[in-house]
Amino acid sequence: MIQEHGQVDILAFAAHPDDAELGIGGTLAVHAAKGFKVGICHLTDAELSSNGTVEQRQIEARKAAEVLGVSVVIGLEFPDRGLNRSPEQILCMTQVIRQCKPKVVLAPYFEDRHPDHVACSLMVKEAVFDAAIRKKQTPDNAPPHRVSGLYYYFINDIQKPDLIVDISEVYEKKLAAIRAYASQFDRQAGEVDTPLNQPSYIPMVEGRDSIWGHQIGVRYGEGLISPNPIATEILIR
Numbered sequence: 001m002i003q004e005h006g007q008v009d010i011l012a013f014a015a016h017p018d019d020a021e022l023g024i025g026g027t028l029a030v031h032a033a034k035g036f037k038v039g040i041c042h043l044t045d046a047e048l049s050s051n052g053t054v055e056q057r058q059i060e061a062r063k064a065a066e067v068l069g070v071s072v073v074i075g076l077e078f079p080d081r082g083l084n085r086s087p088e089q090i091l092c093m094t095q096v097i098r099q100c101k102p103k104v105v106l107a108p109y110f111e112d113r114h115p116d117h118v119a120c121s122l123m124v125k126e127a128v129f130d131a132a133i134r135k136k137q138t139p140d141n142a143p144p145h146r147v148s149g150l151y152y153y154f155i156n157d158i159q160k161p162d163l164i165v166d167i168s169e170v171y172e173k174k175l176a177a178i179r180a181y182a183s184q185f186d187r188q189a190g191e192v193d194t195p196l197n198q199p200s201y202i203p204m205v206e207g208r209d210s211i212w213g214h215q216i217g218v219r220y221g222e223g224l225i226s227p228n229p230i231a232t233e234i235l236i237r
Contacts, residue, residue, distance in 0.1 A: 006037070006039070006071070006100065007037065007099075007101045008037040008038055008039040008071070008072050008101075008102050009037050009038065009103050009104065010027075010028065010031055010036060010037075010038045010039070010102055010103070010104045010105075010106065011038075011039045011040075011041060011072075011096075011097065011100050011102035011104070011106070012024060012028060012038070012039070012040045012041070012105075012106040012107075012153075013040075013041050013043065013093070013105065013106065013107050013108075013120060013123075013124045014040060014042050014043065014108065014120065015043050015044060015083060015108065015114070015116040015119070015120040016042065016043075016044055016049070016080070016116065017042050017045070017046055017057050017060065017064075017181070018046075018057075018061075018064075018178070018196075019108060019117065019120075019155050020040045020106070020153075021064050021068070021174070021177040021178050021180075021181070022155050022178060022205060023106075023108065023154055023155045023222070024106055024153040024165075024222055024224075025064075025068055025174040025177045025178065026165065026167025026170050026171060026173070026174040026209070026220065026222050027106070027153075027165045027167060027222050027224075028040070028068050028069070028070055029067075029068045029069055029167070029170035029173045029174060029177075030165060030166075030167055030169070030170050032068060032069025032070065032071070033069060033169075033170060037071050037072070038068075038069065038070050038071065039070060039071065039072030039073065039074065039100060040061075040065065040070055040072070040073055041073075041074040041075075041076065041093075041096055041100075042061065042073075042074070042075045042076065043076050043083060043089075043093075043116075043120055043123070044077070044078050044079065044080040044082075044083070044116070045057065045058070045075060045077055045080065046080055047079075047080045048080040048081055049080075049184065050191070050192050050194050051183055051184060051188075051191040051192060051194065051197070052183025052184060053183075056183045057181070057184075058075070060182065060183060061073065061180075061181075063180040064178075064180040064181065065177075067173055067176045067177045067180060068173055068174075068177050069173075072100065074096060074100075076089075076092055076093070076096070078092075080116070081116060083116050083119035083120060084119075085119060085122060085123055085126070089123060090123060090126050090127050090130060091130075093123060093124065093126075093127035094130040094131045094136065094138055095138040095139060095140060095142060096127075097127055097128060097131040097145055097147065098131050098138060098140075098142035098143065098144065098145045099140070099142055101145050102147060103147070103148045103149065104147065104148060104149040104150070104151065105124060105128055105147050105149070105150050106151055106152070106224075107120060107121050107124035107150065107151075107152055107153070108120050108121045108152065108153060108154075108155055109121060109152040109153060109154050109155070109157065109159070109225055110122060110152060111157065112154075112155055112156055112157060113157070114155070114156065117155055117156075121152060125150070125227075128150055131144060131145050131146070131147065132144050132145065132146040132147070149226075150227060150228075151224040151225065151226055152224065152225040152226075152227070153222065153223075153224055153225075154208075154223060158208045158211070159223070159225065160223075161212065161223025161224055161225060162224065162225050162226040162230060163223070163224040163225075163226060163230065164212050164213075164216045164221040164222065164223050165221060165222045166213070166216060166218045166220075166221055167209070167213075167220050167221060167222050168213060168218045168219040168220045168221075171209070171219070171220045174209075175202070175206075178202060178205070179202075184196045184197065185197055185201070185202065206220075209221060209222060
């Protein structure tokens with residue numbers, strides 16, 4: 001059952017429905033399978049997408065969430081291509097963080113071909129910071145919340161990651177979640193060509209995940225960037 005709000009352990013922000021599935025669908029599935037509560041917050045409904053409708057995209061997003069084991073899905077309905085880092089938008093995201101109380105927040109990497117992905121990344125950074133400020137008020141008067149970890153995931157690109165999550169055991173779930181967005185990845189008659197519905201796109205994602213997996217000695221992995229040094233108590237476990 002997909003809820004609209006609720007406390008989670010991991011909260012992934014995405015500019016559009018399908019961003020999180022492409023970038024960290026496996027990571028979300030891994031943690032959900034281990035009993036952690038995971039959520040996705042879509043900033044927009046992707047109403048400017050070349051193919052499909054908002055209604056289709058919402059149905060697809062819920063299907064993808066069910067596949068991955070995501071228990072909380074939130075849609076903020078900011079304008080597509082209208083992520084302007086306004087105080088109002090940042091405040092709304094801050095309120096979501098305080099309501100959901102995540103230990104870890106995930107955001108798109110801050111270098112990407114799509115301006116909305118970059119804007120989402122910058123806005124999450126501000127909202128995470130504001131959520132911890134005691135004197136920062138939100139409309140619901142939620143208490144401040146400090147996130148333990150913030151990590152950035154890749155959507156369209158590949159970089160050298162600071163952290164790689166082994167997603168080998170749940171990889172079919174990730175692919176199924178991506179393919180749930182049939183309006184975006186399966187070109188139908190009368191629709192237009194986009195980077196997403198090219199025959200090479202999903203194989204590109206698989207190849208990237210395979211490269212990251214190879215780097216840690218497993219079949220598939222997802223790379224993450226940390227804005228801060230990653231702490232550890234010991235080097236051998």
